Amino acid sequence: MWLRPVAEADLDALVSLDADPEVMRYISGGVPNSREDYERGLLARMRAHVDQPYGFFSAFTNPSEGEYLGWFHLRPSVFDEHMLELGYRLRREAWGRGLATEGSRTLLDHAFGTLDQTVVDACALPVNTASIAVMRKLGMTYVGTFSHPRVTQMQVARYWIHRSGHPSAGSRGAC
Numbered sequence: 001m002w003l004r005p006v007a008e009a010d011l012d013a014l015v016s017l018d019a020d021p022e023v024m025r026y027i028s029g030g031v032p033n034s035r036e037d038y039e040r041g042l043l044a045r046m047r048a049h050v051d052q053p054y055g056f057f058s059a060f061t062n063p064s065e066g067e068y069l070g071w072f073h074l075r076p077s078v079f080d081e082h083m084l085e086l087g088y089r090l091r092r093e094a095w096g097r098g099l100a101t102e103g104s105r106t107l108l109d110h111a112f113g114t115l116d117q118t119v120v121d122a123c124a125l126p127v128n129t130a131s132i133a134v135m136r137k138l139g140m141t142y143v144g145t146f147s148h149p150r151v152t153q154m155q156v157a158r159y160w161i162h163r164s165g166h167p168s169a170g171s172r173g174a175c
């Protein structure tokens with residue numbers, strides 16, 4: 001897998017990713033983000049951290065950017081702006097191949113090995129069993145179920161991992 005910061009050129013791929021109601025099932029009840037949503041600010045918000053060593057990363061099958069797989073993020077947590085939050089959204093064709101776990105491990109290596117973070121968190125709707133399975137495979141532990149800080153009517157399960165629980169703890173990685 002090849003990761004690089006999300007770019008303006010990813011607009012078509014992002015619109016296509018979100019056009020699949022199964023991809024959006026546990027994010028918006030299946031409602032896609034439209035091209036207009038991306039053009040009117042969503043893509044800019046995803047690119048808000050491009051000058052930082054974290055943010056949203058587009059995922060491809062190889063460095064020549066063969067097949068677009070989706071994206072990962074490592075961004076300020078919705079629960080604590082001083083902590084980084086892991087997230088992911090992949091095309092349905094990419095599911096079930098361990099790719100979310102692989103990309104997430106790369107970002108955790110980066111967070112703990114390069115960015116010297118202490119804790120990284122992640123959250124999902126409690127019914128999003130695939131997403132929660134990824135968190136558990138990464139060694140994340142359940143913190144609790146809380147109202148989402150920005151979408152308060154939504155309850156989300158929060159997980160986190162301390163650097164001591166990640167295999168790269170103490171090493172210096174690269175992303």
Ligand SMILES: CC(C)(COP(=O)(O)OP(=O)(O)OC[C@H]1O[C@@H](n2cnc3c(N)ncnc32)[C@H](O)[C@@H]1OP(=O)(O)O)[C@@H](O)C(=O)NCCC(=O)NCCS
Nearest residue numbers: 023088089090095096097098099100101124129130131133
């Ligand atoms: C969540 C998502 C990123 C997982 O991607 P993936 O590449 O298939 O994940 P992985 O293959 O690394 O691991 C998925 C794990 O979940 C398990 N899983 C998948 N569907 C499951 C289900 N319905 N119930 C229980 N476990 C499930 C898989 O068996 C696998 O575990 P295993 O390796 O122990 O067998 C992908 O489903 C996705 O993009 N979903 C839509 C967007 C989304 O919901 N993002 C998360 C928002 S919080």
